[in-house]
Amino acid sequence: KSLSDPSSDTEETHTDLAISNSFQTQEEVHAFRKQQRIRVYGTDVPNPFRTFDDLASRYEIRAYLRQNLTNAGYDMPTPIQMQAVPIILHGRDIMACAPTGSGKTLAFILPILHDLKGPEKTGYRALIISPTRELAQQIFREIKKLSVGRKFKICVLTKATAATQAQDPKLRQKFDILISTPLRLVHAIQQEQMELNHVRHLILDEADKLLDLGFLTQTDEIFAACTHPHLQKSLFSATIPAGIESLASTVMRSPLRVVIGSKNAATETITQRLVYVGAEEGKLIAVRQMIQAGKLRPPVLVFVQSIERAKELFHELVYDGINVDVIHSERTKAQRDAVVEGFRAGKIWVLIATELMARGLDFKGVNLVVNYDFPQTVQSYIHRIGRTGRAGRAGEAVTYFTRDDVQYLKRVRVRCAGLDADSQETRNLKQRPVERKTINTMSSYDKKRIAHKREIVANQKKRKAEAEGAEDEETPRKKSKWVVEGERKEMEKEGGRVG
Numbered sequence: 001k002s003l004s005d006p007s008s009d010t011e012e013t014h015t016d017l018a019i020s021n022s023f024q025t026q027e028e029v030h031a032f033r034k035q036q037r038i039r040v041y042g043t044d045v046p047n048p049f050r051t052f053d054d055l056a057s058r059y060e061i062r063a064y065l066r067q068n069l070t071n072a073g074y075d076m077p078t079p080i081q082m083q084a085v086p087i088i089l090h091g092r093d094i095m096a097c098a099p100t101g102s103g104k105t106l107a108f109i110l111p112i113l114h115d116l117k118g119p120e121k122t123g124y125r126a127l128i129i130s131p132t133r134e135l136a137q138q139i140f141r142e143i144k145k146l147s148v149g150r151k152f153k154i155c156v157l158t159k160a161t162a163a164t165q166a167q168d169p170k171l172r173q174k175f176d177i178l179i180s181t182p183l184r185l186v187h188a189i190q191q192e193q194m195e196l197n198h199v200r201h202l203i204l205d206e207a208d209k210l211l212d213l214g215f216l217t218q219t220d221e222i223f224a225a226c227t228h229p230h231l232q233k234s235l236f237s238a239t240i241p242a243g244i245e246s247l248a249s250t251v252m253r254s255p256l257r258v259v260i261g262s263k264n265a266a267t268e269t270i271t272q273r274l275v276y277v278g279a280e281e282g283k284l285i286a287v288r289q290m291i292q293a294g295k296l297r298p299p300v301l302v303f304v305q306s307i308e309r310a311k312e313l314f315h316e317l318v319y320d321g322i323n324v325d326v327i328h329s330e331r332t333k334a335q336r337d338a339v340v341e342g343f344r345a346g347k348i349w350v351l352i353a354t355e356l357m358a359r360g361l362d363f364k365g366v367n368l369v370v371n372y373d374f375p376q377t378v379q380s381y382i383h384r385i386g387r388t389g390r391a392g393r394a395g396e397a398v399t400y401f402t403r404d405d406v407q408y409l410k411r412v413r414v415r416c417a418g419l420d421a422d423s424q425e426t427r428n429l430k431q432r433p434v435e436r437k438t439i440n441t442m443s444s445y446d447k448k449r450i451a452h453k454r455e456i457v458a459n460q461k462k463r464k465a466e467a468e469g470a471e472d473e474e475t476p477r478k479k480s481k482w483v484v485e486g487e488r489k490e491m492e493k494e495g496g497r498v499g
Contacts, residue, residue, distance in 0.1 A: 022047075022049065022050050022054045022058075023047060029047055029048075032048065032050070033048065033083075036048070036079040036082060036260075037079060037260060037261045038079050038082065038083050038258065038259075038260060039258070039259045039260075040083060040256060040257070040258050040259075041256070041257040041258075041259075042254065042255065042256035042257060043254070044092075045087070045256055046086035046087055046089070046090045046092075047086065048079075048082040048083045048086065049077065049082055049085070049086060050077075050082070051076065051077065052066065052069055052074065052075075052076075052077060055077070055085065055086075059086070059089050059114070061110075061114055062114060062117075064148070064149035064150060065110065065113060065114060065146065067149070068145065068146045068147070068148050068149065069110075069146070071148070072145050072146065074106065077103075078098075078102050078103035078107075079098070079102070079260045079261075080096060080098035080102050080103055080104055080107050080258065080260050081103050081106055081107045081110070083258050083260075084096050084104075084107040084108070084234075084236075084258055085107055085110055085111050087256050087258070088107075088108065088111035088112070088115075088201075088232070088234060089111045089114065089115070091230075091232055092232075092254070092255070092256050093232060093233045093234065093252040093253050093254065093255040093256070094233075094234050094235065094255060094256050094257075094258060095207070095235045095240060095245060095248055095249075095252070095255050095256070095257045095258070096234070096235065096236045096237075096257075096258045096260075097237060097238070097239065097240045097257075097258070097259045097260070098236075098238065098258075098259075098260035098261070099238055099260065099261055099382075099386065100238045100382070100383065100385075100386020100387070100390065101362070101386060101389060101390025102260060104205070104236045104237075104238075105138075105139060105142050105205070105236075105362075106142070106146075107236070108128075108203050108205075108234050108236060109139075109142055109143055109146055110146065112126050112177070112201050112203075113143070113146060113147055113150070113152070115200075115201070116152070116176060116177075118150050118151075118152070119150065119151050119152050119153055119176055120176065121173050121174055122173060122198050123172055123173045123175070123195055123197075123198040124155075124172070124175055124176065124177065124178045124195075124196060124198060124199055125176055125177070125198055125199060125200050125201070126176065126177045126178070126199065126200065126201040126202075126203070127177075127178050127179075127180075127196060127199045127201065127202050127203070127222075127226065128177070128178070128179045128180075128203045128205060129180060129181070129182060129185070129202075129203065129204050129205065129210060129219070129222060130179065130180075130181060130205045130206060131181065131182070131205075131206050131209045131210055131215065131356060132181060132356060133156075133158070133181055133333070133336075134336065134340055135205065135206065136156050136157075136179045136180060136181060137156060137337075138362060139179050139205065140154060140156050140179055143177060143179075152176045152177060153174050153175040153176050153177070154175070154176065154177045154178075154179065155175045155177070155178050155179070156179045156180070157178060157179070157180035157181075157184050157185055157188065158184070159184070162184065162187070162188050162193060162194075165188075165193060165194075166188075166191065166193040169193075172194070172195060178199075182210060182215050182218035182219055182222065183218055185218075185222055186218045186221050186222065189221065189222070189225050194225070196222075196225045196226045196227070197226075197227045197228060198228060199226045199228055199231065200228050200230060200231060200232060201231075201232050201234070202222075202223070202226050202231055202232070202233050202234070203233075203234045203235075203236065204219070204233075204234070204235045204236070204237075205236055205237075206236075206237055206383075207235035207236060207237040207240065207244070207248065208237045208239050208240055208241060208244050208379060209237075209356070211235075211244045211247055211248060212244065223251055233251070233252050233253075233255075235248055235252075235255075238379075238382055238383055238386055239378070239379035239382050239383065241379060245257070269389040269392060269393060269394050269395060270385055270386075270388060270389035270394075270395045270396065270397050271394070271395070271396045271397070272385065272396075272397045272399070273396070273397070273398050273399070274399050274401060274409070274412070275398055275399065275400050275401070276400075276401055276402075277400045277401070277402060278402060278403070279402055279403070280402055280404075280436055280439075282400075282402070283372055283400045283402075283439075284313075284316060284439060286400060287302075287317070287370070287372070288320065290398075291320060291321075291322060296322070296349075296350065296368065297367045297368060298322075298323075298346070298349035298350065298367065299343060299346065299348070299349060299350075299351070299363065299365065299366050299367060300349065300350045300351070300366070300367065300368045300369075300370060301350075301351050301353060301363070301366055301368070301369045301370070301387050301388070302350060302351070302352045302353070302369075302370045302372050303353060303354070303355055303369070303370070303371050303372060303373065303375075303384045304352060304353075304354065304372050304373045305354070305355075305373040305376075305436070306354065307328040307329065307330055307354060309372075309373065309436065309439055310326050310327075310328050310352050310353065310354055311326065311328075312438060312439035313326075313352050313372060313439050314326040314352050316439055317350065317352075322349050322350055323347065323348050323349040323350070324348070324349065324350040324351075324352065325339050325342065325343070325348045325350075325351055325352070326339075326351070326352040326353070327339045327340070327351060327352070327353045327354075328353070328354050329354070329356070339351065343363060344363060344364070352372075355375075355380060355383065355384060362390060363387060364390070365393065366387050366388040366390070366395060367388065367395065367396065368388060368395070368396045368397070368398065369384060369385050369387050369388045369395070369396070369397045369398070370397075370398050370399075370400070371384055371385070371397070371398070371399035371400060372400060373400075373436065374399060374400065374401045374402075374405035374408055374409075374412075375399075375408070375412070376408050377408075378412060381399070381412050384397075385397035385399075399412065404436070
């Protein structure tokens with residue numbers, strides 16, 4: 001069956017390579033996958049591994065990597081790591097769908113570092129694309145942690161690093177791994193400031209976002225710039241809708257598809273609640289009731305649908321006696337870095353965010369996610385609530401909905417029940433943000449009074465402008481002294497000529 005065929009979800013269509021030392025029979029392999037809720041679609045699928053020691057012995061993983069795994073606290077692999085790492089080590093293209101917080105980042109970093117062996121001065125050999133700069137920085141930190149003992153040169157492409165490499169093209173050859181957002185990299189490619197012909201590993205983290213309409217053109221240009229004949233492509237995400245999956249399969253070579261747990265599902269460690277609040281004003285009341293009842297246990301992430309609403313909610317909660325801040329793309333790089341660091345350090349209790357800004361970020365120990373604005377897609381819902389319940393920890397997600405959100409409610413309720421909401425009907429449903437009222441607690445009387453006052457001021461300005469216009473038509477405009485002086489001199493000249 002085709003990887004893009006939704007019907008292929010009903011059965012595994014793979015044949016395995018030779019049984020490894022850790023598995024005695026093919027039945028053991030199938031039983032282990034079933035136990036770990038690993039589903040694989042494709043042919044010639046490498047076997048999973050049980051432990052990191054098993055991986056090290058089977059693939060002769062370099063000693064420094066094994067030591068760094070131990071030092072970083074990685075005792076046991078997660079299901080996505082068990083299956084994805086061998087696939088990448090075998091040189092196969094992969095589409096991996098696993099819940100948020102399930103260890104996807106390590107699943108592609110580990111095999112890449114092993115394959116690159118050590119630093120070389122041939123230019124970039126691995127390229128990792130992420131939708132946000134914050135996620136790129138997080139991946140950078142993980143690579144640095146796992147590459148201790150090897151002097152790999154890793155570059156996070158920013159405006160500053162791009163300018164430096166543009167001035168000295170030879171500097172690009174010193175780097176081994178490049179991490180970038182799509183727009184920044186495409187700009188460098190178009191300015192002929194980036195060469196990607198040596199890239200052997202191309203990874204799309206949060207692949208569903210990078211292949212949707214917002215990023216698709218940029219991602220396509222990046223694919224075209226990676227011209228290595230043996231380019232290996234890896235796509236990782238918590239959700240891969242059927243349309244994205246079909247699109248991705250057109251640019252990959254016989255990819256293997258790995259699904260952990262239910263397709264497009266959140267991790268089972270998250271307690272999910274849907275709360276009806278009636279109208280828009282009910283959301284703010286519900287949040288403040290949680291604060292007063294002591295149910296808002298920090299750290300807390302609050303999601304809204306737009307930058308404007310993030311600002312509005314921040315200005316409402318900033319005086320409620322909690323340490324709250326906001327992160328969105330209109331804030332400066334320094335401000336966003338300070339907010340992320342403050343949230344990680346526990347200085348910020350409640351962080352208000354737009355979805356894209358927080359996508360993929362691994363905030364340790366988030367206790368609660370609040371969907372202040374109802375998400376319009378199942379994928380959006382999964383990525384949002386996936387900021388809690390990470391790495392096996394328990395978490396809670398509360399989603400508010402109003403009468404205006406009912407059209408989107410069914411799909412999320414189905415997903416909360418653990419069923420597949422990715423039907424053709426829901427995929428074809430036109431998605432657009434709900435038009436919502438401004439977030440504030442001002443009474444309707446005060447709102448009307450302010451609106452009436454503004455109307456009076458506007459009418460006064462209008463009448464004044466009309467009066468000035470009428471006066472200008474009746475009274476000749478006063479001439480400036482420069483014009484008067486010029487006319488006087490001209491008249492004197494004319495008088496002289498007549499005399």
